[in-house]
Amino acid sequence: MNLLLDSINELFAPATAAFALAAIGLNFHFGLTGLLNMGHAGFMLLGMYGYAISTSRGAPIWLALVIAIVVAALFGLLLGWPTLKLRGDYLAIATISAAELVRYLGRSNTLQSLTGGSTGIRGNDFKFTFEELSPLPDENITFLFWTRHGSLSSSWWLVIVAWVAVALFALLYWQLARSPWGRVLKGIREDEDAVRALGKNVYSYKMQALVLGGVIGALGGVLWALGGSVQPDSMGRPTTFWIWTLLLLGGAATVLGPIVGSMIFWMSLVLIKGLASAFIPSSVLSPVEIEPFSLVLVGITLMCLVIFRPQGILGNKRELAFND
Amino acid sequence: MTNRVDRRVLLRALVVLVVAAAAFVVLTAMGSPALAAGTDTAVTHAVAGSGEAAAHATQAGTIIHAEAAAPAEPGDNRVVQQLVNGLVFGLLLALASVGLSLIYGTTGLSNFAHGEQVSLGALLCFFFTTPQPVSLPLLPFEFTIGLPLFPAAIAAIAVAAGTGWLQDKFLWSPLRRRRVSIVQQMIVSIGLSLAMLNFIQWWFGAERQRLTTSIDERIDMGLFSIGISTLWSVAISLVCLGGVAYFLMRTRTGRATRAVSDNPALASASGIRVDKVVRLVWMMATGLAAVGGILLALYDNAAAFDVGARLLLLMFAAVTLGGLGHPFGALVGSLVIGVAVEMSTLWVGTDLKYAVALGILILVLLVRPQGILGRAERVG
Numbered sequence: 069m070n071l072l073l074d075s076i077n078e079l080f081a082p083a084t085a086a087f088a089l090a091a092i093g094l095n096f097h098f099g100l101t102g103l104l105n106m107g108h109a110g111f112m113l114l115g116m117y118g119y120a121i122s123t124s125r126g127a128p129i130w131l132a133l134v135i136a137i138v139v140a141a142l143f144g145l146l147l148g149w150p151t152l153k154l155r156g157d158y159l160a161i162a163t164i165s166a167a168e169l170v171r172y173l174g175r176s177n178t179l180q181s182l183t184g185g186s187t188g189i190r191g192n193d194f195k196f197t198f199e200e201l202s203p204l205p206d207e208n209i210t211f212l213f214w215t216r217h218g219s220l221s222s223s224w225w226l227v228i229v230a231w232v233a234v235a236l237f238a239l240l241y242w243q244l245a246r247s248p249w250g251r252v253l254k255g256i257r258e259d260e261d262a263v264r265a266l267g268k269n270v271y272s273y274k275m276q277a278l279v280l281g282g283v284i285g286a287l288g289g290v291l292w293a294l295g296g297s298v299q300p301d302s303m304g305r306p307t308t309f310w311i312w313t314l315l316l317l318g319g320a321a322t323v324l325g326p327i328v329g330s331m332i333f334w335m336s337l338v339l340i341k342g343l344a345s346a347f348i349p350s351s352v353l354s355p356v357e358i359e360p361f362s363l364v365l366v367g368i369t370l371m372c373l374v375i376f377r378p379q380g381i382l383g384n385k386r387e388l389a390f391n392d
Numbered sequence: 393m394t395n396r397v398d399r400r401v402l403l404r405a406l407v408v409l410v411v412a413a414a415a416f417v418v419l420t421a422m423g424s425p426a427l428a429a430g431t432d433t434a435v436t437h438a439v440a441g442s443g444e445a446a447a448h449a450t451q452a453g454t455i456i457h458a459e460a461a462a463p464a465e466p467g468d469n470r471v472v473q474q475l476v477n478g479l480v481f482g483l484l485l486a487l488a489s490v491g492l493s494l495i496y497g498t499t500g501l502s503n504f505a506h507g508e509q510v511s512l513g514a515l516l517c518f519f520f521t522t523p524q525p526v527s528l529p530l531l532p533f534e535f536t537i538g539l540p541l542f543p544a545a546i547a548a549i550a551v552a553a554g555t556g557w558l559q560d561k562f563l564w565s566p567l568r569r570r571r572v573s574i575v576q577q578m579i580v581s582i583g584l585s586l587a588m589l590n591f592i593q594w595w596f597g598a599e600r601q602r603l604t605t606s607i608d609e610r611i612d613m614g615l616f617s618i619g620i621s622t623l624w625s626v627a628i629s630l631v632c633l634g635g636v637a638y639f640l641m642r643t644r645t646g647r648a649t650r651a652v653s654d655n656p657a658l659a660s661a662s663g664i665r666v667d668k669v670v671r672l673v674w675m676m677a678t679g680l681a682a683v684g685g686i687l688l689a690l691y692d693n694a695a696a697f698d699v700g701a702r703l704l705l706l707m708f709a710a711v712t713l714g715g716l717g718h719p720f721g722a723l724v725g726s727l728v729i730g731v732a733v734e735m736s737t738l739w740v741g742t743d744l745k746y747a748v749a750l751g752i753l754i755l756v757l758l759v760r761p762q763g764i765l766g767r768a769e770r771v772g
Contacts, residue, residue, distance in 0.1 A: 154761055157502045158761060165709070168750055172744060176744045309583075312579065352532050360590040361590070364591050366587075370582065371580045374579045
């Protein structure tokens with residue numbers, strides 16, 4: 069019973085919302101435009117750094133958000149410039165390298181006083197501006213079965229803000245995907261040359277999609293950081309792969325796919341860990357082994373999804389987004 | 393190959409370089425005013441990084457040791473020493489990247505799970521050689537194998553090559569038969585890499601494991617010093633690479649491999665059994681990755697479950713630099729990357745040395761996406 073409540077708690081946890089938001093960003097890249105961005109965690113990490121560093125240096129919350137957005141947009145521009153003309157697998161290698169580059173720079177001792185090195189930035193250094201805005205009382209609140217603090221760390225306040233943000237950006241995706249702009253992007257995904265023949269500037273459209281998706285990813289990173297701390301190693305390649313898994317799980321190129329995918333992904337992680345520790349004796353699977361075991365399952369899920377059901381749960385088979 | 397240099401491309405490269413350099417300067421100015429103190433700070437920085445994961449700390453520790461020891465002995469030269477270290481590292485890296493390049497050449501797949509093959513090789517060798525009791529995942533009993541290092545390495549390489557065979561037989565070859573697109577296959581390989589990485593962690597734990605307890609004796613060569621077992625590693629790696637070169641250039645199957653690389657359909661039409669060749673390539677690639685993993689584990693004193701994951705992007709950098717799908721390009725690229733990575737520690741902190749390689753990769757993609765040896769072709 070507790071396990072069930074825990075997994076339902078995970079359904080609306082801030083981390084779920086943060087990953088859903090990041091996945092919406094990736095959906096702009098991959099679902100809409102067909103860009104193979106394998107460095108989404110880099111965008112998230114840059115957003116986190118932009119927000120946390122500027123807040124800890126005294127910037128108000130709106131400025132910190134603007135800085136996070138600008139940093140991510142610049143990263144997208146810089147990254148897209150050389151790579152968007154290349155074939156898909158080159159783009160994947162370039163983006164994954166750029167994201168790792170950001171992580172290496174962030175965790176290096178050279179930038180210790182700015183980024184906090186490999187230990188990152190403590191939550192208390194940058195969360196206060198957001199927590200001060202909370203209208204909720206400053207105490208633990210129990211809603212139905214779940215208790216969270218009203219406004220501190222991964223609080224009800226963060227839950228509300230995070231899901232409102234997810235809803236807004238899902239709405240934005242829905243509107244943009246059916247706008248003329250979105251139709252051009254879908255055209256690029258299906259047949260780039262055909263769109264080019266129609267006189268559209270493919271490169272510029274791809275760049276717009278890359279920057280927009282990256283900025284949304286960065287905001288997802290900010291949400292993630294507000295629930296915990298800025299830790300460069302939490303935004304390594306596995307994070308990118310998780311986002312891919314949950315996007316493909318929910319269904320790429322759908323409005324609700326990233327959200328459903330994120331919910332199922334996090335809930336099943338909690339469920340698997342709970343069930344494994346409850347039913348598999350610890351002589352077979354010791355507690356420290358449960359984490360890697362569940363992530364093995366994530367990897368296998370990703371493989372099976374791509375092979376057997378590339379359109380995911382909600383996707384449309386005809387709108388397959390895998391093109392060379 | 394066009395000799396005409398595209399001016400726009402150069403301009404683009406220049407602007408990105410300037411922006412990156414400016415960003416780096418600004419960040420370092422804000423981040424660490426002490427950087428101006430030069431290379432000594434790099435050492436202290438590395439010492440200060442006690443918060444790093446144990447794996448990194450030990451690695452940094454060995455490097456600091458080498459750096460600290462270098463000025464003490466007369467006749468030692470840090471530049472030459474790092475150059476030699478870089479060449480050694482590049483040669484060992486080449487073992488892994490040649491396989492990656494062969495797979496790309498014959499199947500078109502950028503195999504993101506190749507890094508895990510490297511870790512798997514190193515840790516399988518540990519599995520066979522350690523005198524401590526070991527266990528298999530999901531089996532609740534322990535047993536001791538404890539082979540000597542050399543037979544253990546052979547066994548590890550054989551098992552690793554076996555995983556290559558299994559992968560191709562049960563995963564990649566059915567996917568090719570179903571005409572699953574290359575992009576989809578690439579994402580499958582990413583899923584495989586995630587699964588294997590965590591499987592290896594589950595199996596061997598997160599600690600760094602030592603393959604051997606003996607301490608490497610270093611011999612002084614005047615300008616630089618090098619370990620005796622490192623010399624052996626270099627020799628083994630040269631023999632392996634030479635073997636691959638001989639196989640590709642002189643044997644019948646090797647020619648068939650190159651034919652498949654050039655044009656699978658044509659090769660198939662001229663009677664080459666493409667699937668056989670590809671399966672052989674998979675076994676070779678995974679076997680070579682295991683050799684590379686074992687030698688790198690000996691070179692670094694230890695191996696952890698994520699050693700290959702950290703090397704994967706260096707391999708991609710090397711392969712791209714040399715030209716995707718050219719095995720000899722991968723060798724050249726690995727040497728360049730190895731030297732660049734090790735030489736860069738003269739100027740930047742040791743924890744940034746992999747970042748340098750990734751920077752080179754992005755620059756290469758800017759200026760010459762087809763690599764050093766690649767043909768000029770449209771890649772976009």
